[in-house]
Amino acid sequence: MQTGRYLLQRARSFKYAFQGIIAFLRSEPHARIHAVATMLVAAAGVYCGLSANQWISILIVTGMVWITEMLNTVVEKIMDHLSPEYHPRVKWIKDVAAGAVLVSALVAAITGAVIFIPILC
């Protein structure tokens, strides 16, 4: 009985997490751009016949970009809710969160270049 309730609760948590991903994709134009970019990179990876290690690298950096973008969006929404007026501390928080996205995007771009440029050139 306890196990059944535990599994039901876990299934609900998965459902809420999937609802979160759908909400992110629906409400954020950035998310749709990431989705298109992810599909293009996956198609290029299949076309170029990447090795397992190359796929793992692409998966890790792609996941990093998605995760930082989602958390940055969450930070923005929290701050807009808690403090809609201009505040230097809010600027610091939002800028640092945006910086995390930039770091992950740069790492992803460099990784993509290291993998794809030798294959395509």
Ligand SMILES: Nc1ncnc2c1ncn2[C@@H]1O[C@H](COP(=O)(O)OP(=O)(O)OP(=O)(O)O)[C@@H](O)[C@H]1O
């Ligand atoms: N309440 C605020 N107080 C101080 N600075 C703010 C505030 N809101 C936004 N900013 C500044 O504006 C920048 C952009 O914030 P915003 O929330 O519009 O993010 P965005 O990335 O442009 O959002 P979106 O995802 O809607 O494109 C922040 O990085 C910060 O420098």
